[in-house]
Structure formats: structure tokens, C-alpha cells
Amino acid sequence: MISRRNALKTSAGFAAAATVGAPSILHAQTATLKITTWGGKWGDIMKATVLPAFEKEHKCTVSADQAFPFLPKLQASKKNDPLYDVFHTNSNEQWSALTEGLVMDKFTTKEVPNIADVYPYAVSDKIVGVTIFTSAIGLGYRTDKGLTPPKSWKDLADPKLAGQRGGYLIPVNSLGQCHLMMLGKVYGRGLQDLDAAYKALEQLKPIKLVDFTGQMEKMLLSAEVSEGVIHDSGVYRYEGANRQPVDFCSPTEGVMALEQVLNVPPGSKLKELAYAYIDYMLRPDVQKLLAEAVWYSPANRKVKLSEKYDAKLLTTPERVATLIQPDWKWYNARKDDIDARVTKILKG
Amino acid sequence: MSAVPNKMPFDPGRAAYVTLNVVLLGFLLAPIAIVLVFAFNPTPYISFPPVGVSLRWFDKFFASSDFMNALWLSLWIAACVLVLAVVIGGACALALARGNLPGRGFFTAFFMSPLMLPAILTGLALFQSYLLVGIGRPVWGLIMAHTLIAVPYVLRTTLAVLHNFDRRIEEAAAVLGASPLRVFFEVTLPLIRPGVFAGGVFAFIVSFDQFPVSLFLVVPKGETLPVVLFNYMKFDLDGAIAAASMVSILLALAVVLVLERLIGLKAYVKL
Numbered sequence: 001m002i003s004r005r006n007a008l009k010t011s012a013g014f015a016a017a018a019t020v021g022a023p024s025i026l027h028a029q030t031a032t033l034k035i036t037t038w039g040g041k042w043g044d045i046m047k048a049t050v051l052p053a054f055e056k057e058h059k060c061t062v063s064a065d066q067a068f069p070f071l072p073k074l075q076a077s078k079k080n081d082p083l084y085d086v087f088h089t090n091s092n093e094q095w096s097a098l099t100e101g102l103v104m105d106k107f108t109t110k111e112v113p114n115i116a117d118v119y120p121y122a123v124s125d126k127i128v129g130v131t132i133f134t135s136a137i138g139l140g141y142r143t144d145k146g147l148t149p150p151k152s153w154k155d156l157a158d159p160k161l162a163g164q165r166g167g168y169l170i171p172v173n174s175l176g177q178c179h180l181m182m183l184g185k186v187y188g189r190g191l192q193d194l195d196a197a198y199k200a201l202e203q204l205k206p207i208k209l210v211d212f213t214g215q216m217e218k219m220l221l222s223a224e225v226s227e228g229v230i231h232d233s234g235v236y237r238y239e240g241a242n243r244q245p246v247d248f249c250s251p252t253e254g255v256m257a258l259e260q261v262l263n264v265p266p267g268s269k270l271k272e273l274a275y276a277y278i279d280y281m282l283r284p285d286v287q288k289l290l291a292e293a294v295w296y297s298p299a300n301r302k303v304k305l306s307e308k309y310d311a312k313l314l315t316t317p318e319r320v321a322t323l324i325q326p327d328w329k330w331y332n333a334r335k336d337d338i339d340a341r342v343t344k345i346l347k348g
Numbered sequence: 349m350s351a352v353p354n355k356m357p358f359d360p361g362r363a364a365y366v367t368l369n370v371v372l373l374g375f376l377l378a379p380i381a382i383v384l385v386f387a388f389n390p391t392p393y394i395s396f397p398p399v400g401v402s403l404r405w406f407d408k409f410f411a412s413s414d415f416m417n418a419l420w421l422s423l424w425i426a427a428c429v430l431v432l433a434v435v436i437g438g439a440c441a442l443a444l445a446r447g448n449l450p451g452r453g454f455f456t457a458f459f460m461s462p463l464m465l466p467a468i469l470t471g472l473a474l475f476q477s478y479l480l481v482g483i484g485r486p487v488w489g490l491i492m493a494h495t496l497i498a499v500p501y502v503l504r505t506t507l508a509v510l511h512n513f514d515r516r517i518e519e520a521a522a523v524l525g526a527s528p529l530r531v532f533f534e535v536t537l538p539l540i541r542p543g544v545f546a547g548g549v550f551a552f553i554v555s556f557d558q559f560p561v562s563l564f565l566v567v568p569k570g571e572t573l574p575v576v577l578f579n580y581m582k583f584d585l586d587g588a589i590a591a592a593s594m595v596s597i598l599l600a601l602a603v604v605l606v607l608e609r610l611i612g613l614k615a616y617v618k619l
Contacts, residue, residue, distance in 0.1 A: 034568075038583065039579045039582060039583045040582070040584055043583075063568045063569075064568050065568045066568070066571075066579055067563065067568075067571055067579055068578075068582065069563075072564075073564060076476045076479065076564070077479050078479060078480075212582045212583075214581070214582050214584060214585055218393040218585040221392070221393045222393045
């Protein structure tokens with residue numbers, strides 16, 4: 001017969017085990033979606049608002065990796081157990097990842113219903129995965145240096161800007177790569193005219209180079225450069241209270257698209273949750289929140305931004321039509337040769 | 349009659365020596381001075397000359413949970429690495445110096461080899477290894493990686509002290525009846541302590557500042573300070589970076605001063 005003392009001891013033991021084991025039991029029941037995301041203002045909004053709301057809605061945890069580099073880490077992880085369930089990068093890296101079978105090609109409305117409401121550029125044949133936001137790559141310039149506001153990509157080559165123009169380390173930055181292709185279009189036969197692009201690049205020397213857009217922003221703000229290649233978001237975020245003497249020009253030849261693309265590794269064990277996350281990021285309310293926080297143009301056609309954002313961002317079919325999407329598959333196939341050549345030209 | 353004051357003749361050799369020291373010190377300290385200027389400059393971007401003096405970037409640094417969590421994690425990891433590196437590096441040095449091991453030269457080079465490899469390759473290799481065996485990226489994995497890089501520093505400084513060590517003192521203690529363990533703790537260790545702790549200081553600083561190895565091994569919400577700073581610089585290149593750098597420099601200086609007080613690092617310098 002079980003004594004009362006033994007029964008109490010056994011119960012206490014079970015209770016202790018349950019208390020100790022509760023976190024792991026709870027953890028085992030809560031899925032953790034592993035994503036990549038940017039830092040800065042984007043990261044702040046994601047961590048403070050966007051991700052907690054998703055976690056609550058889907059009863060999950062989101063582990064957001066902000067530590068570069070993302071693609072090498074995904075490459076190093078096992079394909080059947082990838083490091084990430086959702087891979088957020090720019091388009092060039094998505095194409096590199098697709099070549100290695102690390103991400104999917106396209107989504108349908110079955111997986112991501114909100115894809116039905118995006119602009120065509122978000123799911124064009126130049127895109128792997130789906131674009132959630134885009135920026136326009138153009139020219140940023142100081143308004144207090146007595147410069148004539150640029151109108152054309154060719155204005156960056158103005159001799160008066162020698163040593164005062166900014167560009168990117170082309171091997172590591174997609175804006176720099178876009179700019180190179182644009183030089184081929186402006187000075188040659190098209191985006192793929194590399195000979196014309198290289199020749200035009202020579203004419204831009206001396207030029208100050210950075211490896212990320214945040215640094216280009218700071219170069220413009222500190223007047224280290226008077227004009228530079230930058231996306232509209234990097235200039236427009238200094239509107240209002242943050243007002244600085246910088247402005248953005250969409251050159252007449254067109255603006256290149258800097259897409260924020262989401263994708264899912266095929267080996268992810270949380271595909272359904274990953275699709276739900278992508279669909280969530282395409283929801284009009286989420287798109288509006290992020291677009292107005294960081295001045296990105298939303299991919300969802302149905303988003304209604306506040307007036308000051310709507311006036312400047314790419315929120316109509318007409319404005320969206322000015323976007324030029326590069327062929328990253330073509331570029332990546334030639335990247336090694338291009339990197340060697342531009343490094344020789346710019347020695348940086 | 350008044351005494352003629354002795355006037356020291358001008359010594360060009362000494363003057364050159366002092367000038368060289370001043371130039372070297374200036375070369376080493378100038379970057380720190382520039383960081384200090386940026387840390388107090390109130391503009392929201394790195395610029396020179398400064399337009400004022402403000403503590404806003406220090407406020408931002410200390411108010412940021414990302415920075416603070418990273419700082420405490422880096423300090424904790426560095427402390428663990430200091431202990432592990434001292435124990436492992438010290439034991440290796442003793443074995444190499446006293447063990448009469450065959451292939452001593454090879455083993456010395458082997459234990460020093462982490463310093464010869466680019467740290468980013470070490471980090472990437474460990475990252476792939478951890479994923480391959482299925483352990484993910486635990487904090488203890490990061491500590492082990494830092495220890496791998498830090499042990500050669502302890503090994504080198506301890507071997508240097510052991511090289512100059514007078515073994516007759518140990519022999520005298522043994523002859524007087526002390527057990528090997530007692531000889532080690534009461535004779536050997538106190539005499540090699542400056543070298544071991546100097547190596548420990550290097551291990552601490554190397555771990556605290558470690559970036560390339562950490563780059564692949566940190567996890568979300570578990571990033572070390574150098575990794576957080578690197579990612580911060582991509583998006584917000586402002587004075588908070590300079591403030592974080594100043595705090596790191598002051599912390600490292602504090603560690604060195606504390607250890608100097610505790611064990612007298614000067615004793616090691618004299619060896």
C-alpha cells in the first residue's frame with residue numbers, strides 16, 4: 001500500500017520535474033522561425049513591432065539574424081537543415097543562392113496569397129522569390145555646395161566633382177553593380193555593354209568608394225562627397241525633423257531597382273510558417289508601417305501611404321514603370337571577370 | 349666665489365631616442381585620440397573638426413540593449429577564455445618545456461598554428477564543423493573558438509618565462525621534501541605567474557576584440573560587441589561607434605591596470 005508520505009514525495013518529484021522541464025517542453029511546442037533581416041532603422045521597427053505581432057498571431061518565435069554575411073552562412077549550412085527558414089537579401093544574392101539550389105524560384109498565390117496584389121516587378125522574371133519593397137537607385141547630392149542639381153547619370157562625371165563624387169566597391173555592393181550596368185546603358189548599347197561601362201568608369205576617377213549604402217549616406221551628410229550613387233531611401237529618410245542639405249535625383253535615363261527580396265530555402269522544416277511570414281510582410285498594414293519608417297516603396301499595389309511618402313515613393317504604376325531591373329543571372333555569371341576588371345580600374 | 353653650474357652637454361643620441369619614443373607613442377595613441385574626439389562630437393556622422401562636446405553617443409551606447417547585451421556577453425566570454433587559455437596554455441607550456449617530448453618543435457608550432465591562419469577561415473571552418481556535427485552555434489562553441497585563438501598567446505609568454513626559470517629552486521624544494529604538486533603550486537607557479545598572467549591579459553583582450561572568428565559563430569541576440577559594432581556601422585556610422593570604442597579601450601586598460609596591481613606585470617617585463 002502506498003503511504004501518504006511516499007505519495008507526497010512522488011508528487012513533489014513530479015512537480016519539480018515538470019517545473020524544470022517546462023521551458024524545454026514549451027520550447028519544443030513553439031516553433032522558431034529563423035530569418036535574416038537588416039539592421040538600422042529597419043531592424044529597430046522589425047524587433048519592436050513587426051516581429052512581435054507576427055509571433056503573437058502565429059504563436060511562434062522569430063529568431064532574426066542581423067549579422068552579415070548571410071549567404072556564406074546559408075551556403076555553409078546543410079541543405080536539408082538550412083540555417084534560415086526565410087532568406088531576406090537583395091536580388092543579386094538571391095540569384096546566387098538559386099544557382100546553388102539554396103532558395104526557391106517562385107511562389108504562387110497558394111503559398112503566399114498576397115502575391116496576387118503586388119506590382120509586376122515584384123514577381124518578374126528578373127526576380128527569384130518575391131520582392132517586398134524596392135528603392136530607386138539614383139544620385140544623391142548636397143544642396144548647399146552651389147552645384148547644379150543633376151539630371152542625368154552623366155552629370156556624375158562632371159570634372160567639377162573630381163574627388164567629391166561617391167561610388168561603391170563594385171565586387172561587394174549591388175548598388176555599385178547596378179551603377180556599372182547603368183553606365184553601359186548611358187554610354188553604350190545597353191545594360192550589358194561592359195566595354196562602354198568600363199570606359200565610363202575610368203572617367204569617374206577620382207571617386208571615393210564605400211561598401212554599404214549607410215556609409216554613402218554619411219559621406220553625403222558630412223560633405224565628404226557632394227554627389228554620389230545612392231537609393232532614394234537613403235536621402236528621403238532625412239526629411240522633416242532630420243532635415244539635412246541633401247536631395248535625390250531620379251536621372252532621366254531611368255533608375256535601377258534595389259529590391260528587398262524574401263525567399264525560402266527548399267530544405268526548411270518550417271515552410272508553411274515561412275510562407276505565412278512572407279504573406280504577412282506583404283500585408284498592406286505591415287507594408288505601410290515599414291515603408292513609412294524607412295522610405296521604401298511597397299510592392300503591394302493596395303498600400304495607401306501618407307501624403308508625404310506617397311509624393312516621393314514609387315506608389316503608382318507610372319512611377320513603378322521607371323524602374324529598371326537588371327539581369328542578375330547574366331551579371332553573376334560574369335561576376336569574377338567583372339570584379340577583376342573594376343578592381344584594376346578603381347584599384348579598390 | 350660662486351660655483352659654476354654643471355651644464356649637461358647635449359646628447360644627440362639621447363635626444364634621438366626620446367624623439368623616436370615620442371613619435372612611436374604618438375603613432376600608437378593618435379588613433380585613440382581621434383576616436384575620443386568623434387565620441388564627444390554631437391554631429392550624427394563622423395566628421396572633423398568637432399563642432400561641440402556632447403555625451404549623447406555615450407548615452408545612446410549605454411541606453412541600447414543591443415550594445416549592452418553584447419558588451420556583457422563579450423566580457424563574460426573573455427573572462428571564460430582567460431581562465432581556459434591560462435589553464436590549457438600554461439599546461440601546454442609546462443609539458444613542452446619540461447616534458448622532454450619527442451617532436452617538441454613540431455608540437456610548439458602546432459599549438460601556435462591558430463595564429464598563422466587567417467582568423468576568418470578558422471571561424472568559417474568551425475562554423476561548418478559545428479553544423480556538420482549538429483551542435484548548432486552554442487555559446488560554449490564560441491568560447492572554445494576564442495580559446496583556440498587565445499591559447500598561443502599564453503603558451504608563448506609562459507614558455508618565455510620557463511626558458512629563464514632556474515630549476516634549481518624546484519630541485520631544492522623537492523630535496524627538502526615537497527611533493528611535486530606542492531613544488532608546482534608553491535614554487536613553480538609563483539615564479540612563472542607574471543608570464544602566465546601576461547598571456548592571460550592578451551587572451552582576454554584578444555577574445556574581447558575578436559571579430560572574424562565570432563562573425564560566423566554568433567547567434568541572434570547572442571552577438572558579441574565587435575560583431576554588433578560591425579553591423580551597426582553598415583547602417584548608422586555615427587558617434588555611437590566611437591563611444592563604444594572608447595568604452596572598449598577603457599575596459600581593456602582597466603583590466604591591465606587591475607592585473608598590474610594584483611600580480612605586478614612589470615616583473616614579467618623585466619625577464
